[in-house]
Structures are given as structure tokens and as C-alpha cells.
Amino acid sequence: MKSKLKLACADFAFPLLSHDRVLDLIAMLEFDGIDIGLFEGRSHLWPSKEFKSAAKSGKILGRKLADRGLRCADVFLQMNPSFIPYAINHPKAARRRRARDWFSQTLDYATACGAKHVTTLPGVCFDDEKPDASWQRTCNELAWRVEQAKQQRITFSIEAHVGSIVPNPKAALRLVRDVPGLTLTLDYTHFTRDGLPDSAAEPLVAHASHFHARGARKGRLQTAFPHNTIDYARVLRAMQKANYRGYVGVEYVWVDWEHCNEVDNLSETILLRDFLRKNMSRG
Numbered sequence: 001m002k003s004k005l006k007l008a009c010a011d012f013a014f015p016l017l018s019h020d021r022v023l024d025l026i027a028m029l030e031f032d033g034i035d036i037g038l039f040e041g042r043s044h045l046w047p048s049k050e051f052k053s054a055a056k057s058g059k060i061l062g063r064k065l066a067d068r069g070l071r072c073a074d075v076f077l078q079m080n081p082s083f084i085p086y087a088i089n090h091p092k093a094a095r096r097r098r099a100r101d102w103f104s105q106t107l108d109y110a111t112a113c114g115a116k117h118v119t120t121l122p123g124v125c126f127d128d129e130k131p132d133a134s135w136q137r138t139c140n141e142l143a144w145r146v147e148q149a150k151q152q153r154i155t156f157s158i159e160a161h162v163g164s165i166v167p168n169p170k171a172a173l174r175l176v177r178d179v180p181g182l183t184l185t186l187d188y189t190h191f192t193r194d195g196l197p198d199s200a201a202e203p204l205v206a207h208a209s210h211f212h213a214r215g216a217r218k219g220r221l222q223t224a225f226p227h228n229t230i231d232y233a234r235v236l237r238a239m240q241k242a243n244y245r246g247y248v249g250v251e252y253v254w255v256d257w258e259h260c261n262e263v264d265n266l267s268e269t270i271l272l273r274d275f276l277r278k279n280m281s282r283g
Contacts, residue, residue, distance in 0.1 A: 005239065005280050007273060008033035008073035008249040010212075012043045013265050015254050019044035023068055025266075029273065033073030034065065035212075035249045036115070038106065041081045042255065047102055054105040058112025065113065072115035073247040074185065074210050076159075077106045083163055088145075089123035089137035096141065103145055107152050117210055117246070118149060119185040122158040122175065123165045138165055139178050146181040155209045157183040161190045162221065169200045176207045183209035187251070188230050189216035198231050205238045212251040213272060215263070222252060224263050225271045232272075233279045248276060 009031040014022045022044065026034050037043040038050060050057040065072055079086035079102055088099050103120065110118050123138040125131055142158065149156035160172035169191055176182050186208035188201045195218040213235075215228030239248075250272050252265040 005236070005244070006032040006073070006247045007276060008035050008247040009269060009273075010035040010037060010249055010251045010253070011045075012037035012039065013250075013252045013254065013269060015042075015044070020064070023064055023070065027068035027070055029270065031070070031250075031273070033071040033247050033249075035074045035076060035247075035251065036061070036072055036113070037076050037078070038109070039076070039078040039081075047077060047079065047106070050109060051102065051105045054108040055112045058109040061109075062113035072110070072113050073249060074117045074119055075106060075110040075113070075115045076119040076185070077102065078121060083121060083124050087123045087126075088120065088141040089126075089134055089165070091126055091129065091137075096137075099141070100144070104148060107149060107154055110154055111152055116153070117155045117157070119157050119159055119210060120145070121164060122160065124163065125165050134165060138175070142175075142179045142182055146179060150181065155183060156181075157185045157209050159185040159187055159190075159212070160204075161187070162193060168194070168196065169204055172204055173207070176204075183207055185210040185212060187212035188235065189214055189221050192216040192230055193219065193221040195219075198234055202234075202238050205235075205244065206242045208242075208244060208246065210246045211235075211239075211244075211248045213248055213276065214250065214252050215268060215272065222263060225268055225275070232275060236276070236279050250276070 009026045011022050038047045040046050086099050125134045160166040166172040166175050184207050186204050191201050215223045215225045217223050217229045250269050254261050
């Protein structure tokens with residue numbers, strides 16, 4: 001397993017440092033790769049700024065990563081701090097067009113920086129319409145994105161998350177079955193937070209192309225490692241069984257949402273990194 005799995009760290013884990021210092025830190029922590037957050041309004045790199053010249057900005061980032069011996073494991077696009085205004089399945093066609101445009105530029109950006117993987121959010125259920133309508137638009141938009149990514153030889157995935165149209169493993173499994181070619185950026189913590197066991201999320205490993213790992217427990221999307229209830233040794237065994245080939249991204253976040261600003265991200269990143277390395281070597 002050691003030769004199959006690669007570890008990445010999220011640049012958005014350390015928002016109080018400048019981005020160049022974050023890159024230095026992640027390289028110093030000896031990660032193989034880095035997850036880049038293009039989160040409008042809340043990350044180092046805002047898509048509205050990076051997309052003034054997506055290819056040029058991507059090349060600049062790619063050179064910075066190469067200088068530090070890092071590879072871009074994933075580019076994660078979020079168009080607004082809220083999930084709703086630019087949800088890919090927004091009822092307003094103009095919002096969907098804007099979301100498509102930014103997705104296309106994300107693909108250009110990812111290609112320029114050397115990334116082979118892009119993640120977005122899956123959309124939400126809109127209260128003023130039937131659930132099937134929100135679901136069908138999500139499927140349509142994701143099918144378009146799968147095809148666009150394929151043309152640029154990029155693997156595309158969505159993250160099933162708290163507050164989304166796929167808030168649980170059953171819904172996520174239904175979505176990947178409804179959209180051929182769609183993969184998952186799998187994050188158990190969104191399910192653990194709701195009290196679901198690891199076994200509920202495990203069937204999704206076979207559909208994962210990227211993975212987010214951090215400590216979590218019932219009621220907490222993010223928690224210190226001693227309080228973590230996710231059996232990551234079991235997760236690694238499930239990955240081995242599924243012949244998983246993607247990165248495992250250590251993804252602590254520091255944001256005033258879901259109590260995600262209550263742990264020491266640097267220490268927790270190191271603790272989980274070392275645990276994963278130790279257990280990967282046993283695989």
C-alpha cells in the first residue's frame with residue numbers, strides 16, 4: 001500500500017499565513033502533494049482574481065509548487081462562501097451559466113498548474129420546488145462537467161457534504177450511479193458528524209478519486225485526533241481492497257463554521273499524517 005497511496009495537505013488549512021508560506025510549510029511537512037482551494041471570499045486564491053488569466057495564474061502556481069517539490073493533487077472550486085448563490089443546480093439559468101464558465105476556467109487553471117483532478121460541490125435542494133427538479137438539474141450539470149473534464153484529461157469529482165443535495169452515503173451513491181463518469185472526493189467526516197458509522201460510507205470508496213481526512217466525531221465535523229471516531233486504519237484497508245490510486249488529502253480547515261476553528265491545525269495535521277504513514281506502511 002505504501003507505494004500506491006500519496007499524501008497531500010490542503011493549502012486552506014493555514015489561512016493566517018501568506019500563501020507562499022503555506023506552500024513552504026506543506027513542503028517542509030514532507031507531503032507529496034497539495035490540495036488547492038479556489039474558494040471565493042475565503043481562501044488565499046480567489047477564482048475571481050485567479051481567473052483574470054486562468055492559464056497564466058495556473059502556470060505561476062505550478063512553478064511555485066515545482067520549486068518546492070510539490071504536485072497539485074486537486075483543485076477545489078467553491079464560488080461563494082454560501083453553498084446556495086452559485087449552486088451548480090441553481091434554478092436561475094444565469095447563475096448556472098456563471099457556474100459553468102468558472103468551471104471551464106478551473107479546468108484551464110488545473111491544466112496549467114499540472115493538476116489532473118478537480119472537485120466542486122454537488123448543489124443543493126431548493127425549498128421552493130420538488131426535490132426531483134433540483135436533483136435532475138444537478139445530474140444534468142454534473143454530466144456536462146464530466147464531459148468537459150474528460151476532454152482535458154482531468155478527473156472530476158464532487159464532495160458529498162453537510163447541507164448539500166447529497167448529505168449522506170445513500171444519496172451520494174445514487175448520484176454517482178445517475179451520472180456516468182462522476183467520481184467522489186470522499187470525506188467521511190460529513191457523515192460521522194451526523195452519527196453514521198464508517199461502514200455506511202465504506203461503499204463509496206470504490207467511487208472515490210480523491211479523499212479528505214481529518215478527525216471527526218458525532219456532532220463535530222472536525223475534532224482533535226484523540227477524540228476522532230473514524231477508524232482510518234480500516235479506511236486504508238478499504239482503499240487497498242478497492243485498488244484506490246488517488247491522494248489522501250489531510251484536510252483540516254480553519255473557519256467559523258461547524259466548530260471548525262477549535263483545533264490546532266498544524267499539530268493535528270502532523271498527528272494524522274504520521275498515523276496514515278505508519279498504517280500505510282503496514283498495508
